[in-house]
Amino acid sequence: MGLDIRWPIGIMFSLIGVIMVVYGLATGGDVEMYKRSLGINVNLYWGMILLGFGVWMLLLASRAAKAAAGK
Amino acid sequence: MYNVQLGFVDYAVLAIYVIAVVAIGFALQRYMKSSSDFLTSGRSIPAWVTGLAFISANLGALELVGMAASGAKYGIATSHFYWVGAIPAMIFLAVFMMPFYYGSKARSVPEYLKMRFDERVRALNSIAFAVMTVFASGISMNALAKLLNQLLGWNYHVALWVCSAVVLVYVLKGGLTSAIYTEVLQFFMIVLGFAPVVYLGLKDVGGWGKMNASLQTVAQNPMALNLGDKPYPADAWTSAWGPLMGGTSTNPMGVDLFAMVFGLGFVLSFGYWCTNFLVVQRAMAAKNMTAARRTPLIAAVPKMIFPILVIVPGMIAVALTSMPDKGYRIPPPIVSEQVYDNAATVVKASASLDATAGVEAVAKAIGKKMDSAKVATLLKAAPKMTDTEIKQGLYNAIAEYDYDGVILSLVKKYCPTGLLGLALTALLASFMSGMAGNVTAFNTVWTYDLYQAYIAPNKSDQHYFWMGRAITVVGILLSIACAYFAAMYNNAMDIIQLVFGFVNAPLFATFLLGMFWARTTGTGAFLGLFGGIGGSAIFHALTTTTSNLDASGHVANGMKGGYLGLVQKFPSEMAQNFWLASFAFIICLTLTTVISLATKRTKTDEELRGLVYSLTPKIQDEETAWYLRPATLGIALLVCCVILNIIFR
Numbered sequence: 205m206g207l208d209i210r211w212p213i214g215i216m217f218s219l220i221g222v223i224m225v226v227y228g229l230a231t232g233g234d235v236e237m238y239k240r241s242l243g244i245n246v247n248l249y250w251g252m253i254l255l256g257f258g259v260w261m262l263l264l265a266s267r268a269a270k271a272a273a274g275k
Numbered sequence: 276m277y278n279v280q281l282g283f284v285d286y287a288v289l290a291i292y293v294i295a296v297v298a299i300g301f302a303l304q305r306y307m308k309s310s311s312d313f314l315t316s317g318r319s320i321p322a323w324v325t326g327l328a329f330i331s332a333n334l335g336a337l338e339l340v341g342m343a344a345s346g347a348k349y350g351i352a353t354s355h356f357y358w359v360g361a362i363p364a365m366i367f368l369a370v371f372m373m374p375f376y377y378g379s380k381a382r383s384v385p386e387y388l389k390m391r392f393d394e395r396v397r398a399l400n401s402i403a404f405a406v407m408t409v410f411a412s413g414i415s416m417n418a419l420a421k422l423l424n425q426l427l428g429w430n431y432h433v434a435l436w437v438c439s440a441v442v443l444v445y446v447l448k449g450g451l452t453s454a455i456y457t458e459v460l461q462f463f464m465i466v467l468g469f470a471p472v473v474y475l476g477l478k479d480v481g482g483w484g485k486m487n488a489s490l491q492t493v494a495q496n497p498m499a500l501n502l503g504d505k506p507y508p509a510d511a512w513t514s515a516w517g518p519l520m521g522g523t524s525t526n527p528m529g530v531d532l533f534a535m536v537f538g539l540g541f542v543l544s545f546g547y548w549c550t551n552f553l554v555v556q557r558a559m560a561a562k563n564m565t566a567a568r569r570t571p572l573i574a575a576v577p578k579m580i581f582p583i584l585v586i587v588p589g590m591i592a593v594a595l596t597s598m599p600d601k602g603y604r605i606p607p608p609i610v611s612e613q614v615y616d617n618a619a620t621v622v623k624a625s626a627s628l629d630a631t632a633g634v635e636a637v638a639k640a641i642g643k644k645m646d647s648a649k650v651a652t653l654l655k656a657a658p659k660m661t662d663t664e665i666k667q668g669l670y671n672a673i674a675e676y677d678y679d680g681v682i683l684s685l686v687k688k689y690c691p692t693g694l695l696g697l698a699l700t701a702l703l704a705s706f707m708s709g710m711a712g713n714v715t716a717f718n719t720v721w722t723y724d725l726y727q728a729y730i731a732p733n734k735s736d737q738h739y740f741w742m743g744r745a746i747t748v749v750g751i752l753l754s755i756a757c758a759y760f761a762a763m764y765n766n767a768m769d770i771i772q773l774v775f776g777f778v779n780a781p782l783f784a785t786f787l788l789g790m791f792w793a794r795t796t797g798t799g800a801f802l803g804l805f806g807g808i809g810g811s812a813i814f815h816a817l818t819t820t821t822s823n824l825d826a827s828g829h830v831a832n833g834m835k836g837g838y839l840g841l842v843q844k845f846p847s848e849m850a851q852n853f854w855l856a857s858f859a860f861i862i863c864l865t866l867t868t869v870i871s872l873a874t875k876r877t878k879t880d881e882e883l884r885g886l887v888y889s890l891t892p893k894i895q896d897e898e899t900a901w902y903l904r905p906a907t908l909g910i911a912l913l914v915c916c917v918i919l920n921i922i923f924r
Contacts, residue, residue, distance in 0.1 A: 207302050209324055209456045213463060216295040220288050220697065227284045227693045237691050241475055247284075247693035250471050254697075257467065 214261030221255025285696025300445030326573025335709020344678035346589020350512025393797035413757020468701020529847030538853025781807020781863030803867025810862035
């Protein structure tokens with residue numbers, strides 16, 4: 205079927221990653237909020253991982269699309 | 276006890292996920308031109324997609340919630356459901372069975388049975404499977420709606436209908452392809468949503484070594500935490516094979532080695548992974564034979580490491596419960612806010628009573644077994660406490676556990692706003708992938724194996740395409756009806772699941788003989804299956820568990836077996852189930868063999884070509900590099916599996 209699933213996966217995780225990173229930066233000073241995650245700003249760090257994963261998926265999808273266009 | 280409050284960010288994450296899965300359905304709509312496109316994906320999907328969908332369709336509520344619960348109850352021995360009860364069967368499916376399923380051009384597992392045997396075997400399998408998938412879907416959705424109600428305070432009916440509607444939209448638009456594609460997305464969502472919870476939990480207990488040390492202390496005196504009624508060897512929660520080798524009394528599962536290896540590792544696991552159309556359908560949607568055979572092998576890789584994601588949280592929960600300074604306990608059974616209010620009033624009124632009478636009054640008010648020492652302490656301190664503090668004290672004093680609440684309790688403990696939305700979305704994704712898997716398997720079996728075969732044969736393809744979509748709507752509505760049924764009639768649901776267990780137990784024997792012995796006849800297979808189902812029912816009626824016997828040695832609950840007499844007592848329900856499956860398999864295998872030898876073959880060798888191992892030309896993988904051939908990959912996976920078993924022995 206003509207849809208490369210890596211596009212929606214990449215877009216979704218990039219969006220979620222951006223939201224979590226921005227929220228993590230905005231709430232970074234809230235010590236009370238991050239007490240439950242053992243003092244780690246999980247939104248910032250995990251958001252960056254999700255964003256990285258999303259961008260990687262988008263790169264894979266665009267590379268596959270370029271390869272398919274050449275064939 | 277208290278609902279979780281979601282923030283704007285949590286809802287944003289949830290909304291992005293819902294939009295993504297619905298968008299996939301709409302994007303695929305234009306490719307749906309025939310019943311084959313809608314119900315079998317036109318056999319066009321690459322192996323990595325079908326492989327992840329294969330594992331994701333199995334990654335429903337049972338996996339996430341149930342395996343975390345088992346991790347708390349049995350420790351690392353729960354990994355037997357993966358390293359013994361899944362990986363070998365997935366490799367067998369890839370190497371030996373997919374060539375027949377895919378090569379025969381069958382559109383479903385029941386259709387393969389029709390090609391190999393006859394219409395009777397197909398009818399029996401397809402009717403049982405169709406009913407079973409609808410009930411399984413309903414049970415899962417009921418659990419989801421209940422969870423959302425208890426965790427977030429969402430209305431049960433709204434949660435049930437909204438989640439079902441999302442699944443309906445994307446399956447109705449894009450058919451099986453949509454379900455498979457969203458399952459891949461859901462796979463990543465589940466892994467990335469729960470991984471931080473496991474990391475934070477392990478960090479909190481002080482790492483793997485500290486967790487194991489805590490669990491070893493717990494194993495030697497589980498009574499202290501109300502986790503068991505007798506002491507176990509120190510490695511009972513931290514070793515997969517050691518306690519099992521010691522016999523049924525030395526492992527919390529109460530299972531012996533034969534039942535584990537033959538009952539779970541062969542009969543039940545091969546019966547599920549090699550014959551259940553829900554998972555096999557994903558491999559049958561692959562774009563060619565090589566992709567179809569690689570599908571279960573690709574799925575086996577994440578399956579092998581999933582225990583970290585789904586079992587370790589249960590072990591973390593037990594370790595945390597044993598550490599008083601962590602302020603955590605495995606959640607007690609759900610008690611309504613009103614009952615807590617009444618019990619708090621009783622606590623205040625009982626503060627002047629003597630300790631024993633006070634504890635009894637509080638236990639009666641809560642309706643659960645209570646920790647006497649904790650209640651006595653609470654009664655003493657009650658006059659100086661607020662209502663909220665008293666209710667928290669009552670929550671901590673309940674001496675029973677709701678193990679199914681383990682994973683959510685850890686999410687509540689460790690996830691601040693933001694990560695909380697991600698974890699809850701992962702939970703929703705697991706339920707949706709399970710429901711979509713059931714619905715797509717149901718609509719294919721209904722359309723091809725029941726409707727086209729018996730109700731309306733010889734119609735146009737467009738007619739079956741229309742029927743496939745119509746039955747998708749019906750399937751979702753039936754699932755919702757089953758969810759309400761499960762919510763209202765818990766005991767009836769237990770009976771239905773018990774019957775499904777009887778039907779499934781002997782199934783692999785039929786497939787094994789059908790694929791590897793050309794002499795097996797349709798009559799032998801049909802009567803053998805019935806014999807196996809009957810054997811299951813009789814076995815259940817004559818056996819029970821030791822915990823199901825009252826003081827005078829009589830059976831307390833007939834639902835747990837032994838209602839016709841008592842031939843054998845098992846240490847646990849799990850042991851009884853594993854032995855029941857073994858018994859049913861042997862009965863079915865024997866009956867099918869004997870009846871096949873006594874009846875005439877109705878299929879010629881020519882008709883069985885491509886359906887039976889000895890009559891089918893072996894697939895030549897010469898054009899594939901030796902290290903990419905299914906047999907090589909299967910051996911490599913098996914070696915990894917053995918290594919994992921040795922590491923955690």
